[in-house]
Amino acid sequence: xxRRVATDPARRLGVLVVDPGxxxxxxxxxxxxxxxxxxxxxxxxxxxxxxxxxGKSLAIRCADLVADQPTTYPSDEAEFAALLRYNxxxxxxxxxxxxxxxxxxxxxxxxxxxxxxxxALGERKISYLGLSYGTVLGxxxxxxxxxRLRAMVLDSVVDHSADLRRFxxxxxxxxxxxxxxxxxxxxxxxxxxxxxxxxxxxxxxALVRADGEPLGRQRLIDxxxxxxREPDWPWAAELITGTQTRSSVLSFEPNYESVRLAMVxxxxxxxxxxxxxxxxxxxxxxxxxxxxxxxxxxxxxxAACVGVAGRPSNPPHRLDVRHAPKxxxxxxxxxxxxxxxxxxxxxxxxxxxxxxxxxEGWGHVAYPRSECTxxxxxxxxxDLTVPARSCPAVES
Numbered sequence: 001x002x003r004r005v006a007t008d009p010a011r012r013l014g015v016l017v018v019d020p021g022x023x024x025x026x027x028x029x030x031x032x033x034x035x036x037x038x039x040x041x042x043x044x045x046x047x048x049x050x051x052x053x054x055g056k057s058l059a060i061r062c063a064d065l066v067a068d069q070p071t072t073y074p075s076d077e078a079e080f081a082a083l084l085r086y087n088x089x090x091x092x093x094x095x096x097x098x099x100x101x102x103x104x105x106x107x108x109x110x111x112x113x114x115x116x117x118x119x120a121l122g123e124r125k126i127s128y129l130g131l132s133y134g135t136v137l138g139x140x141x142x143x144x145x146x147x148r149l150r151a152m153v154l155d156s157v158v159d160h161s162a163d164l165r166r167f168x169x170x171x172x173x174x175x176x177x178x179x180x181x182x183x184x185x186x187x188x189x190x191x192x193x194x195x196x197x198x199x200x201x202x203x204x205x206a207l208v209r210a211d212g213e214p215l216g217r218q219r220l221i222d223x224x225x226x227x228x229r230e231p232d233w234p235w236a237a238e239l240i241t242g243t244q245t246r247s248s249v250l251s252f253e254p255n256y257e258s259v260r261l262a263m264v265x266x267x268x269x270x271x272x273x274x275x276x277x278x279x280x281x282x283x284x285x286x287x288x289x290x291x292x293x294x295x296x297x298x299x300x301x302x303a304a305c306v307g308v309a310g311r312p313s314n315p316p317h318r319l320d321v322r323h324a325p326k327x328x329x330x331x332x333x334x335x336x337x338x339x340x341x342x343x344x345x346x347x348x349x350x351x352x353x354x355x356x357x358x359x360e361g362w363g364h365v366a367y368p369r370s371e372c373t374x375x376x377x378x379x380x381x382x383d384l385t386v387p388a389r390s391c392p393a394v395e396s
Contacts, residue, residue, distance in 0.1 A: 331343035
């Protein structure tokens with residue numbers, strides 16, 4: 001755990017617990033980052049708690065066990081069976097290496113850890129800011145300990161009510177939506193390397209060219225996913241034209257590959273039983289995402305959980321935060337990672353206890369996108385002011 005003490009103790013409002021999501025990101029390091037505004041740093045002790053298996057908490061280290069995983073896009077029964085066998089072997093080895101923590105790292109249990117820290121700090125109530133997968137922890141805390149919340153912000157929300165079909169399909173549709181926004185940017189921006197051209201045709205041609213390179217097509221799709229996530233539209237254009245000058249090494253949260261086995265596979269019902277079910281899910285991905293061929297994160301997390309036995313320990317369900325204060329839900333309308341529809345879904349599940357603020361722009365994680373988004377979150381956390389319904393897009 002790390003705590004950045006309020007710089008203006010005379011005006012201190014209490015503790016703001018923060019989580020960067022991932023899963024796999026260190027909340028302790030996040031608490032000491034530069035993301036938070038000077039006013040938040042002045043009025044709150046900002047506290048980050050490394051979730052079970054992450055950062056400097058008892059680690060789950062299994063990335064090397066899945067480094068040579070067979071294709072996560074099996075084309076027949078044999079390839080699916082190979083993926084299943086490999087995952088089951090890797091899970092058994094990861095569980096043996098990690099010990100009991102491996103089966104006790106879901107978000108509901110981590111929420112109990114957060115409340116234990118609240119008690120240890122002597123705080124009657126806490127405020128919370130969670131980004132991306134940190135919103136799953138936030139939902140769990142609000143359900144279990146809503147009466148201990150002063151305020152909560154869920155930015156780029158992961159809808160914990162999503163079943164397997166929505167988990168993959170909604171994310172697939174979201175990444176195609178972001179690609180369409182990139183095309184619109186190219187059409188109106190003369191500096192785009194594809195300005196005045198048919199971007200969709202150029203993308204298809206780039207995929208065909210990539211087929212001739214080792215891991216070419218999938219690596220190109222994955223790189224485009226990261227470009228849309230930022231968004232970094234000039235890089236997206238360079239990927240298509242083949243003129244990128246920067247490294248295309250892909251990265252995610254530290255220890256993500258390990259922690260997702262213990263956390264995501266227990267927070268969601270991602271149990272693909274056989275090749276027939278996989279084929280139907282894949283067809284739905286391609287139907288909803290004909291441009292990007294599905295979502296990198298949505299597909300890979302479901303594939304990583306193939307072979308996990310039993311029911312999830314923290315299964316998806318309709319949100320119940322009746323004992324929590326008004327929760328601020330924030331999302332970019334064009335987020336390829338956590339679909340905007342998921343933020344809308346959370347608001348619909350708890351209309352009395354949530355307020356939805358939409359950033360009418362692009363990219364994953366909305367809080368730092370503009371003065372409006374930052375100001376809305378800060379005003380809510382500082383004064384409990386219900387935010388405006390929307391913030392205009394800011395094109396960098």
